[in-house]
Amino acid sequence: MLKNDILEILENNSRIKINDVATMLGKSEEEVNVAIAELEADNVICGYSTLINWDKADKQYVSAMVEVKVTPQREQGFEKIAERIYKFDEVKAVYLMSGGFDLLVMVDGKDIKEIAYFISSKLSPIDAILSTSTHFVLKKYKDHGVIVEKNKKDDERMIVSP
Amino acid sequence: MKKAEDYINKKVLNMPFSGIRKFFDVANELEGVISLGVGEPDFDTPWPIREKAIYSLEKGKTNYTSNAGLLELRGEIANYLDRTIHVVYDPAKEVLVTVGASEGIDLSFRALVEPGDEVIIPEPSFVCYKPCVEMAGGIPVVLETKAENEFKVTVEEIEEKITDKTKILLLPYPNNPTGAILDREDLKKIADFLKDKDIIVVSDEIYSELTYGENKHVSIASFEGMREKTIVLNGFSKSYAMTGWRLGYAAGPEAIISAMMKIHQYCIMCAPTTSQQAAVEAIKNCDKYVDKMRKEYDMRRRVMRKGFLDMGLECFDAKGAFYLFPSIKSTGLSSDEFCERLLFEERVAVVPGSALGKSGEGHIRCSYAYSIEEIKQALEKIAVFVKKIKG
Ligand SMILES: Cc1ncc(COP(=O)(O)O)c(C=O)c1O
Numbered sequence: 001m002l003k004n005d006i007l008e009i010l011e012n013n014s015r016i017k018i019n020d021v022a023t024m025l026g027k028s029e030e031e032v033n034v035a036i037a038e039l040e041a042d043n044v045i046c047g048y049s050t051l052i053n054w055d056k057a058d059k060q061y062v063s064a065m066v067e068v069k070v071t072p073q074r075e076q077g078f079e080k081i082a083e084r085i086y087k088f089d090e091v092k093a094v095y096l097m098s099g100g101f102d103l104l105v106m107v108d109g110k111d112i113k114e115i116a117y118f119i120s121s122k123l124s125p126i127d128a129i130l131s132t133s134t135h136f137v138l139k140k141y142k143d144h145g146v147i148v149e150k151n152k153k154d155d156e157r158m159i160v161s162p
Numbered sequence: 163m164k165k166a167e168d169y170i171n172k173k174v175l176n177m178p179f180s181g182i183r184k185f186f187d188v189a190n191e192l193e194g195v196i197s198l199g200v201g202e203p204d205f206d207t208p209w210p211i212r213e214k215a216i217y218s219l220e221k222g223k224t225n226y227t228s229n230a231g232l233l234e235l236r237g238e239i240a241n242y243l244d245r246t247i248h249v250v251y252d253p254a255k256e257v258l259v260t261v262g263a264s265e266g267i268d269l270s271f272r273a274l275v276e277p278g279d280e281v282i283i284p285e286p287s288f289v290c291y292k293p294c295v296e297m298a299g300g301i302p303v304v305l306e307t308k309a310e311n312e313f314k315v316t317v318e319e320i321e322e323k324i325t326d327k328t329k330i331l332l333l334p335y336p337n338n339p340t341g342a343i344l345d346r347e348d349l350k351k352i353a354d355f356l357k358d359k360d361i362i363v364v365s366d367e368i369y370s371e372l373t374y375g376e377n378k379h380v381s382i383a384s385f386e387g388m389r390e391k392t393i394v395l396n397g398f399s400k401s402y403a404m405t406g407w408r409l410g411y412a413a414g415p416e417a418i419i420s421a422m423m424k425i426h427q428y429c430i431m432c433a434p435t436t437s438q439q440a441a442v443e444a445i446k447n448c449d450k451y452v453d454k455m456r457k458e459y460d461m462r463r464r465v466m467r468k469g470f471l472d473m474g475l476e477c478f479d480a481k482g483a484f485y486l487f488p489s490i491k492s493t494g495l496s497s498d499e500f501c502e503r504l505l506f507e508e509r510v511a512v513v514p515g516s517a518l519g520k521s522g523e524g525h526i527r528c529s530y531a532y533s534i535e536e537i538k539q540a541l542e543k544i545a546v547f548v549k550k551i552k553g
Contacts, residue, residue: 009461023468024461024534159511160186160199162289162338162518
C-alpha cells in the first residue's frame with residue numbers, strides 16, 4: 001500500500017526528498033505529496049522529529065520511565081488522568097499499558113533532582129494516582145530501531161565480485 | 163628440468179582467469195573508489211540466523227553432518243520448494259545440501275557430462291558455467307541472448323543450438339548480470355518444447371527470492387514432465403544475505419541427486435555444519451527478513467534505473483536479482499573502455515558486460531546491493547562521465 005510504504009520510508013528518514021520517495025516507489029511526486037498531505041491531515045503523521053543521542057550532546061540530560069497505577073474515573077476511564085499527566089512539558093510520552101500497572105510515563109530533565117522533584121510534587125499528588133515507581137535510564141542502546149552507538153561499519157565486500 | 167607450470171593440466175593451464183577478476187585487481191589498487199561492482203548483498207545476515215549459528219556452536223554442534231546434509235535442513239528445503247515453486251521432493255533422496263550453489267553447478271556437470279557432450283549456456287551469465295563444463299570434459303555451447311529480447315532465452319534460439327550431442331540446457335534465471343527473468347509464459351514455451359527431448363535442464367535459481375513486481379519466481383521444474391529432467395539449484399547466499407556461509411542445495415530426481423551425492427561425498431564430505439544449523443532457522447523462520455530486503459532492493463532498483471534513463475542510457479526494466487544492465491552503446495565506447503575510463507576518470511567501479519559473455523558487449527553491470535545514498539553518489543559520477551563522452 002502506497003501510504004504504508006511512504007510511512008516506512010519517512011519513519012527511517014523524514015528528511016528525504018519527495019522526488020526520491022516518488023522514484024523509490026515508482027509513483028509521481030504529485031501522488032506522494034497528496035498521500036502525505038492526507039496522512040498529515042488524518043494525524044497519522046503527527047510530526048517530524050529527530051532522533052538524538054543526548055548522551056553524546058553537550059547538555060545535561062536524564063530521563064526516567066515511571067510506572068503509574070491509577071483509579072480510572074467514572075465515565076472518563078483513563079483519558080482524563082492521562083491528559084492531566086501529558087500536559088506537563090516534562091512528560092515526553094504517556095502510554096496506557098496492560099499488565100501490572102496502568103500508565104507508563106516517560107519523563108526527562110536536566111538531572112535526577114529535577115525529575116525527582118517533578119514526580120514528588122507534580123505527578124504523585126494527582127488525586128487519581130495510587131502509586132508511582134520510577135526507573136531512571138542509565139544508558140540507551142537502541143532507540144526507534146536505531147542502534148545509537150553504532151559506528152558506521154565499513155563495507156567489507158570486495159570492490160568487484162562475480 | 164620441468165618448470166612448475168609444465169606440470170599443470172593443459173585444460174587448467176589454458177583456462178583464463180575470470181574477466182571480473184582482472185577488473186577487480188585494477189580497481190583494488192585505486193583509492194577512493196565507489197563501487198557498483200559487487201555481486202553480493204550489502205545487508206548483514208539477519209540476526210536470528212547468526213544467533214542460531216552461535217547457539218549451535220555453544221552447544222558443541224561441531225561434527226560432520228551426514229553427507230547429504232542435516233535431514234532436518236533437507237526437510238525444510240523440501241517444504242520450502244513445495245511452498246514456493248510447488249514441486250515436491252523427497253528430502254531423504256532428492257535433496258542435497260552443497261557448498262553454495264557453486265558446488266551444485268559443478269556437481270551437476272560432473273555427474274552428467276561425458277566427454278564430448280554439449281551443454282547449452284545462455285550468455286551473458288555468471289562466470290563459472292563454462293569452465294565447470296570444460297573441467298567435466300563437456301563442450302560449452304554458448305547461446306547469446308539478445309538485448310532486444312531483454313536477454314530472455316527463446317525456444318528458437320535453443321532449437322538452433324541443439325545437436326545430437328546436446329545433453330544439458332542451463333537456465334540461469336533470474337539472471338546475473340542482466341536482471342532478466344523468465345515468466346510463466348516464457349517457461350511454458352520452453353517446457354513444451356523440451357517435453358519430448360532427451361535434454362536435462364540445470365536451473366540456477368539462486369536469485370529466486372529476488373524478483374520484483376506482481377509475479378513470484380516460477381521454476382521450469384514445476385511444468386508437467388519437467389520435474390524428472392530438471393536439477394534445481396538454489397542457495398542461501400543471495401536471498402538471506404549469507405554469501406560467506408557457503409551454503410546451497412540441489413534438488414532433482416533421485417538417480418541424479420544420488421550421482422551428485424557420490425561426488426560430493428568424496429570431494430566435500432558435507433557442507434559446513436554451523437552454516438547448516440543456521441540455514442534451518444533461515445529457511446524456516448526468516449521470510450519476513452527476505453521480504454524486507456526485497457522491498458529495499460526494489461526501491462533501489464527504481465532509483466538506479468531512473469538515474470540511467472535520465473542520463474540518456476537505455477536500460478530495460480529488469481525484474482530480477484540485484485543488477486541493472488544499461489546499454490552504453492550510445493557513448494561509442496566498448497564495455498571495457500567504458501568501465502576502465504569510468505574507473506580512472508571518476509573512480510566508479512562497474513562491471514563490463516563483456517566480462518560475462520560476448521553478447522554483454524555494449525552493456526555494463528551495475529549492482530544495486532548498495533544504499534540509496536551510495537547509488538545516487540555513483541550515478542552522479544557516471545552522469546558526469548557520460549556527458550563528457552557524449553559531449
Ligand atoms: C547466478 C549465480 N549462480 C550461482 C552463484 C554462486 O552462489 P553461491 O554463493 O551459492 O555459491 C552466484 C554468485 O554470484 C550467481 O550469481
